[in-house]
Amino acid sequence: MALRVYNTLTRQKEDFVPLRGRRVHMFVCGLTPYDHTHLGHAKTYVAFDVIARYLRHKGYSVFYLQNVTDVDDHIVDAMRARGLPREDVVRPYWEEYLEVMDALNVTSVNLYANATDYVHEIVEQIQGLIAKEHAYSVDGDVYYAVDSFDGWGRLSGQKTEEHLAGARVEVDKRKRNPADFALWKAQKPGEPAWDSPWGKGRPGWHIEDTAITIARFGPQYDIHGGATELMFPHHEAEIAQAEAFTGKRPFVKYWLHTGLLNIKGEKMSKSLGNFWALRDALREYDGEVLRFFLVYAHYRSPIDFSPESLAEAKASYGRLMETIGNVDAELRTAPASGAGDAALRSAANTARGVFEAAMDDDFNTREAVAAVFDLASAVNKALGRAGRDALVDARAAFETFGEVLGLWRRKGVREGLAEGLIDALVQLREDARTRKDFASSDRVRDVLAAHGIVLEDTKTGVRWKRR
Numbered sequence: 001m002a003l004r005v006y007n008t009l010t011r012q013k014e015d016f017v018p019l020r021g022r023r024v025h026m027f028v029c030g031l032t033p034y035d036h037t038h039l040g041h042a043k044t045y046v047a048f049d050v051i052a053r054y055l056r057h058k059g060y061s062v063f064y065l066q067n068v069t070d071v072d073d074h075i076v077d078a079m080r081a082r083g084l085p086r087e088d089v090v091r092p093y094w095e096e097y098l099e100v101m102d103a104l105n106v107t108s109v110n111l112y113a114n115a116t117d118y119v120h121e122i123v124e125q126i127q128g129l130i131a132k133e134h135a136y137s138v139d140g141d142v143y144y145a146v147d148s149f150d151g152w153g154r155l156s157g158q159k160t161e162e163h164l165a166g167a168r169v170e171v172d173k174r175k176r177n178p179a180d181f182a183l184w185k186a187q188k189p190g191e192p193a194w195d196s197p198w199g200k201g202r203p204g205w206h207i208e209d210t211a212i213t214i215a216r217f218g219p220q221y222d223i224h225g226g227a228t229e230l231m232f233p234h235h236e237a238e239i240a241q242a243e244a245f246t247g248k249r250p251f252v253k254y255w256l257h258t259g260l261l262n263i264k265g266e267k268m269s270k271s272l273g274n275f276w277a278l279r280d281a282l283r284e285y286d287g288e289v290l291r292f293f294l295v296y297a298h299y300r301s302p303i304d305f306s307p308e309s310l311a312e313a314k315a316s317y318g319r320l321m322e323t324i325g326n327v328d329a330e331l332r333t334a335p336a337s338g339a340g341d342a343a344l345r346s347a348a349n350t351a352r353g354v355f356e357a358a359m360d361d362d363f364n365t366r367e368a369v370a371a372v373f374d375l376a377s378a379v380n381k382a383l384g385r386a387g388r389d390a391l392v393d394a395r396a397a398f399e400t401f402g403e404v405l406g407l408w409r410r411k412g413v414r415e416g417l418a419e420g421l422i423d424a425l426v427q428l429r430e431d432a433r434t435r436k437d438f439a440s441s442d443r444v445r446d447v448l449a450a451h452g453i454v455l456e457d458t459k460t461g462v463r464w465k466r467r
């Protein structure tokens with residue numbers, strides 16, 4: 001089955017065919033580091049991490065680029081409120097972002113590009129837009145003339161007048177059209193600024209992303225991702241800027257948008273004050289539990305967050321981890337073959353097929369995770385009846401699923417050493433039992449139990465698992 005993705009631009013699922021063979025250029029709107037990263041951010045960045053992982057699993061060479069909006073109105077406001085230079089506002093929140101993304105196992109990004117590193121490219125693009133009469137300067141500011149672009153509203157379906165209706169924003173009378181947006185903002189006292197042909201100032205928000213992607217990918221690329229609330233006006237503005245500047249359409253072949261993370265029917269956001277900072281969430285829940293909670297929903301679907309839904313995700317993920325642990329334990333003592341081999345191999349092959357078909361259908365992680373649960377159920381029925389080779393096959397399937405979904409990540413050297421020590425202690429207990437030294441064997445069992453290691457006697461010998 002061919003991979004199909006839902007393209008917001010065409011409002012339909014399409015076969016995924018990159019512009020350059022098996023090479024994929026993917027850009028996702030990144031963080032504005034002026035406040036804590038929250039669970040709503042994580043929904044988007046985990047989703048595109050999975051998408052990048054699956055594309056690589058399918059054999060594509062993916063270059064995943066994320067911008068960092070390290071100068072904009074939010075950051076300027078934070079500078080004023082906190083009495084700090086721009087760098088001191090940005091740095092701690094950016095470092096926090098990297099830490100929490102690491103805890104969520106978000107590892108697919110090839111390059112984080114700071115907007116302030118592309119001011120030269122931004123100025124060049126603005127000059128080009130002015131030369132082509134798609135932009136105009138007024139008193140050191142530069143605005144994009146939306147009336148000059150015939151594709152405005154193509155992505156979102158919204159028109160200029162719809163966007164302006166009911167807006168409670170004071171209209172800048174210097175604009176030719178109230179909907180015209182800033183490409184360059186003249187410096188005000190205390191604001192960071194760079195040199196330009198229009199005087200000192202800073203970039204507008206929309207032009208930053210366009211400059212970065214054209215500099216890195218050229219005039220056209222494969223995938224642009226982001227949260228659905230960025231579709232208008234931000235992504236609409238990106239299209240208008242890029243296509244007017246380069247003269248090539250479409251700027252992006254596939255537009256992918258993630259659904260909202262809601263709390264009591266409202267999106268989680270800083271502006272509403274209802275966000276849960278990831279650093280706080282990670283004090284209560286393991287990063288993989290949070291990731292599983294986010295993955296167990298299709299990326300385009302909204303998620304309704306509640307403590308109950310997160311507790312349910314924690315319990316479900318715990319069951320999966322217990323099953324994988326049971327397979328690992330069984331592998332230590334299982335015979336080469338067993339009566340349950342055929343059923344287990346069939347279940348593993350079926351799970352692989354269902355998982356792949358789900359991911360090929362617009363990265364449907366909800367259905368993909370259902371396939372993982374089906375395999376877990378088959379494994380639990382086969383324990384004690386399946387041989388080593390069939391168990392290895394099932395374990396390999398879990399490993400593939402985990403690599404794509406970013407879950408049950410590979411054990412590190414220290415954890416591998418710990419497992420080796422546990423195996424040695426279990427063997428010491430067995431030796432003591434063989435000698436009928438039950439006092440020693442009980443002491444070993446109690447020590448292991450105190451550290452959360454449970455021993456189970458099976459037909460094929462003793463096995464251990466973490467409680």
